[in-house]
Amino acid sequence: MLNNIAIAAPSVEELAQRLEKMQIDMDNLKKQLANRATKQDIQLVEKKVQKANEWRDSDTLVHMAGYADVGYTDAQSEDGSFNSANFSPIFHFQYRDLVMLEAELEFSTADSGETNVDLEYLTIDWFVNDYMTLVGGKFLSPVGQFRQNLHPSWINKLPSAPPGFGHDGAAPVSETGLQLRGGFPFAGIRTNYAVYVGNGPELVAEFEDGEYELEGIEAEGFGSDRDGEKVYGGRFGILPFAGLEVGFSASTGKATVTSVEDGDDGLLSNEGARDYDVKGADFNWLLGSFNLRGEYVETKVGSSNAGTAASPGAVWETWYTQGSYRFVGSKWEAVARYTDFDSPHLSQDQTQWALGTNYLFTNNFIGKFSYEFNDGLSGNASDDDRFLFQMAYGF
Amino acid sequence: MKILNRKYLLTVGLLGFSIMVLGLGSSVSLASDFPEAGDFVRGSKAWSENCMRCHSMRSPSDLRDDQWVTTVFHMRVRAGLTGQETRDILTFLQASNAPIDNSAGDVEPVSKEKIAQLSGGKIYQRNCMACHGANGKGVLPGMRDFTDKTGRLTKTDAQLLNNIINGFQSPGSSMPMPPRGGNAQLSNDELAAILSYIRQEFSK
Numbered sequence: 001m002l003n004n005i006a007i008a009a010p011s012v013e014e015l016a017q018r019l020e021k022m023q024i025d026m027d028n029l030k031k032q033l034a035n036r037a038t039k040q041d042i043q044l045v046e047k048k049v050q051k052a053n054e055w056r057d058s059d060t061l062v063h064m065a066g067y068a069d070v071g072y073t074d075a076q077s078e079d080g081s082f083n084s085a086n087f088s089p090i091f092h093f094q095y096r097d098l099v100m101l102e103a104e105l106e107f108s109t110a111d112s113g114e115t116n117v118d119l120e121y122l123t124i125d126w127f128v129n130d131y132m133t134l135v136g137g138k139f140l141s142p143v144g145q146f147r148q149n150l151h152p153s154w155i156n157k158l159p160s161a162p163p164g165f166g167h168d169g170a171a172p173v174s175e176t177g178l179q180l181r182g183g184f185p186f187a188g189i190r191t192n193y194a195v196y197v198g199n200g201p202e203l204v205a206e207f208e209d210g211e212y213e214l215e216g217i218e219a220e221g222f223g224s225d226r227d228g229e230k231v232y233g234g235r236f237g238i239l240p241f242a243g244l245e246v247g248f249s250a251s252t253g254k255a256t257v258t259s260v261e262d263g264d265d266g267l268l269s270n271e272g273a274r275d276y277d278v279k280g281a282d283f284n285w286l287l288g289s290f291n292l293r294g295e296y297v298e299t300k301v302g303s304s305n306a307g308t309a310a311s312p313g314a315v316w317e318t319w320y321t322q323g324s325y326r327f328v329g330s331k332w333e334a335v336a337r338y339t340d341f342d343s344p345h346l347s348q349d350q351t352q353w354a355l356g357t358n359y360l361f362t363n364n365f366i367g368k369f370s371y372e373f374n375d376g377l378s379g380n381a382s383d384d385d386r387f388l389f390q391m392a393y394g395f
Numbered sequence: 396m397k398i399l400n401r402k403y404l405l406t407v408g409l410l411g412f413s414i415m416v417l418g419l420g421s422s423v424s425l426a427s428d429f430p431e432a433g434d435f436v437r438g439s440k441a442w443s444e445n446c447m448r449c450h451s452m453r454s455p456s457d458l459r460d461d462q463w464v465t466t467v468f469h470m471r472v473r474a475g476l477t478g479q480e481t482r483d484i485l486t487f488l489q490a491s492n493a494p495i496d497n498s499a500g501d502v503e504p505v506s507k508e509k510i511a512q513l514s515g516g517k518i519y520q521r522n523c524m525a526c527h528g529a530n531g532k533g534v535l536p537g538m539r540d541f542t543d544k545t546g547r548l549t550k551t552d553a554q555l556l557n558n559i560i561n562g563f564q565s566p567g568s569s570m571p572m573p574p575r576g577g578n579a580q581l582s583n584d585e586l587a588a589i590l591s592y593i594r595q596e597f598s599k
Contacts, residue, residue, distance in 0.1 A: 055461075059429065063465035092465040096429045097478070100468055128417045130478030133471070145449075149473065155450040183475035190444075192475025237475065242444040284448060289536040326536035329567050333537075363451035363569045394450075 063092040066104065069153035071390035078384070085109045086153065088120060100125045121174060121221075135179040138221040141172040142179065142194035142235045143249040144295050145282045154394030157324050157335045157358060159368050163350045163382075164297070164318025164341035167220065171297040171318065172201065172251070172278060174221035175231070190239040196251075199224065200231030200276060202258040203301060205268075205309035212309040214301060214344060215261045217316065227273050229254035235280075243287060249280035255301060257309040268308050275302030275313075289328060294321035314344035326360075333358040335370075350382040351375045364394040430464055431482050435578060438487030439525035441480045443534050448474065452535050454570040455491035455577065463488045487525075491577030495562035502560050504553065505587035515592030518585050522576045531597035535570065541597035548598045552590060559586050 010018075037045075066089040074080030086108045093101040104120035123137035140148040146165045150156050164170040177198025184191060199222050206215035233251020240246070254273040259265045282295035296319040303313040322337040335356045342349055356370035368390045376382025446452055458466060463485060471481040520529070528534045531541035539547055547555070560583060564571035575581045581589075 057461075061461060061465050063462060065466065065469070092469060094465050094468060097431070097468070100465070100472070102469060102472075125472050126417075127468075127471075127478070132417065134417060135472065149449040181472060181475060183477050183480075185477070194475070245448060286447065286536075288532070291536070328537055329539050330537065331567065331569060360451065360569055363453055364457070 059096050061092070061094040063094070064089060065092065065395060066090040067152045067154045067392060067394040069390055069392040071159055071388060073159075073386060073388050075381075075384045075386040080387075083109075088152070097127055099127065123179075131184045132180060132182045135181055136177075138174060138176045138223070139179055139196075141175050141219065141221075142181070142196060143172050143233060143251055143278055144235070144280045144297055145247060145284065145293070146295055147171060147173055152394060153390065153392035154364050154366060156392075157322065157333070157368070158337055158354050158356050158370050159388040159390035160354065160370075160372065162295075162318070162320035162322075162337060162339040162341075162354075163352055164316065164339065164343075165295075165320070169318065170299050170316035170341065170343070171280070172217075172219035172299070175199070175219070176221045176223055177230070192237045192239075193234065195232075195234035197230050197232050200227070200229065200253045201255050202226065203255050203274070204259050204261050205257045205263075205311065206261040207263050212260075212311045214257075214311060214314040217255070217299060217301065219299075226258050227254060227256035229256075229273050231255075231276060233278065243285060245284045247280075247282045249278070249282070249297075251278040252276065257304075257307065260309070270307045271309055272304035272306030274304045275300070289326040291324045291326075292321070295319060315342075316344070317342045331360045333360060347377045347380045348382060349376055366392050368392065430485055433479070433482030433484070433486035435483075435486050435490055436521045438483030438485070439491075439522070439577070441476075442484045442487050443525040445474055445476060445480070446470070446484070447535065452570065455488045455573060456494065456571055458488075458492065460489045460492070463492070487577065490579065491573040493562070493574050493577075493579070495564060495571055496574060497557075497561050499561060501553065502557050502583055505556075505584050509584050510588045510591050513585055513588035515585075515588035515590070516596070518581070519589045519592050522578050522581060523589060526576075531593065537569065539568070541593060542599075544598075548594060552587075552594075556583075556587055556590055559590065 066087075068087045070082070070085050072080060072082050086106065088104055088106045090102065090104045101122075101124050103122040106116075106118040106120045108116050108118075110116050119138060121137070121139050123135045123139050126134045126136075128134055140151075142148055144165075146162065151161060151165075153159075167173055175196060175198035177196055179194060179196035179198075181194040182192065201217050201219035202222060203217055204215045205212045231251055231253030233249070233253075235247050235249040237245055237247040253276050255276040256273050257268060257271045260268065277300045278297065280295065280297040282293070284293040285291070296317075298315065298317040300315050301313050304310050318339065318341040320337055320339040322335065324333055324335040326333045335354075335358065337352075337354045337356075339350070339352045339354070341351070352375070353373040354370055355373075356368055358369075359367040361367065368388075370388050372386045372388065374383055374385055467481055467485045467488065470476065471478075476484070519527075526534055526538070527541065533540055541548055550558075558572065560575060562571055562574035575586060
């Protein structure tokens with residue numbers, strides 16, 4: 001035993017060597033430690049990361065989206081001009097998955113050079129549950145697909161709205177009221193719905209050849225209900241398979257004449273509430289690079305025997321079909337649209353072929369060139385062929 | 396006056412009743428993790444089936460994670476999506492918006508044996524089909540076709556695998572291929588197995 005220890009005992013030289021090695025290791029360790037982050041350093045970084053994450057994962061989100069467009073129009077009987085500088089910012093405020101506020105403003109330049117500001121929509125959306133959202137405020141009319149889904153210029157594949165789908169045409173534009181929207185799977189098929197109650201439209205009368213007649217419908221989400229009668233309506237959409245959607249819309253209620261075109265509204269008195277009925281159907285079919293969609297809307301206003309502007313009823317009706325093709329592996333797209341708009345006034349009736357070529361710089365920044373062959377009452381704007389160019393950017 | 400009162404009561408009663416009924420159907424307590432995580436695979440499918448119904452497909456890389464939250468909720472209302480579809484699509488978009496990153500350099504080739512062990516077809520269907528389609532022809536308008544004899548599959552395996560892993564965008568296209576198809580969990584081996592499946596199926 002003793003012997004063993006004596007043998008194992010290192011020499012002084014060896015010990016000195018070991019000590020030297022330990023010294024070197026120690027120095028290395030010190031150096032490493034100096035480069036290492038301390039606990040405090042790590043806590044500091046953690047804090048910073050947490051702070052940064054607050055930006056990413058807050059309960060309240062504020063977001064801005066929207067679109068803008070500029071254009072040029074050259075009609076047969078008019079000199080070409082730059083037009084429609086249009087800026088539509090959308091503001092979103094969201095609190096978790098409970099509620100969202102959506103508001104879209106529209107700034108546009110009028111022919112006279114003034115700037116117009118409109119509130120396109122303003123709604124508070126309450127996400128009630130996975131299948132229902134309650135929307136209150138001024139909203140785009142859920143009747144059909146053009147107004148609620150396609151009118152923003154970066155989405156619309158042509159620079160113009162189809163005749164009858166613009167402001168005061170056959171299709172309602174917006175509504176002020178309450179709307180319940182959502183979607184649910186039904187027998188393995190995707191469906192969506194929107195039902196609403198709102199103030200409804202107002203009617204415009206015209207004094208011509210010694211009598212009053214209905215001139216137009218303003219279905220633009222009035223902030224008050226002058227006739228006290230609500231309008232009810234909605235749309236139901238079915239997607240039998242991915243790529244195809246078919247929708248049916250209707251709305252019904254009462255509407256009253258509240259203004260006279262180029263006349264004195266003060267003359268109106270005791271105007272009768274008229275029946276107001278809208279029917280519509282739309283479809284959208286996507287097959288590879290092809291897209292075919294179409295839409296029909298009919299608005300019927302009943303007659304009234306009461307009031308200054310007592311007159312028979314009238315019907316507005318319009319439909320369009322639009323086909324587009326995105327060339328494979330390129331940014332070019334070709335589009336064609338046919339529209340037939342019938343109103344109670346010959347001067348407004350119009351059939352139109354619109355042909356266009358689009359260059360998609362990106363999917364939200366588009367240059368559009370189009371030519372419209374318009375056929376209407378000769379001598380009217382509705383009969384003028386037009387060339388249109390538009391640049392649209394959705395952000 | 397009496398009639399007016401009755402009408403008023405009726406209206407208030409009706410509105411109150413509807414809000415109560417809706418409130419009962421709503422999830423009153425807030426989920427602890429907002430936005431709740433959805434399912435990537437279901438999300439990619441729901442995205443490709445819904446998000447180009449109205450407008451051209453917006454690229455996942457267009458927006459940041461938080462911007463996608465408000466946008467997808469906006470679209471939920473517009474498109475009549477269910478809450479589940481919304482969460483799934485959001486999960487897919489937030490995973491697929493990583494920028495193209497070529498800094499990693501070239502990827503090591505994966506051995507034939509490793510590829511043979513993995514079923515590339517299944518992984519393709521779960522992760523790549525939403526954009527490239529079951530038939531490889533591409534689901535998004537204007538997208539290139541894998542079955543095109545002079546198309547993308549004329550590139551070498553190394554080039555293609557690199558582009559799948561790092562992400563890729565060519566001059567003519569309006570959307571990038573997201574790194575790893577948006578699913579960061581897919582390993583290089585699995586992606587190589589998918590590529591081998593793509594070659595087998597679509598370049599006949």
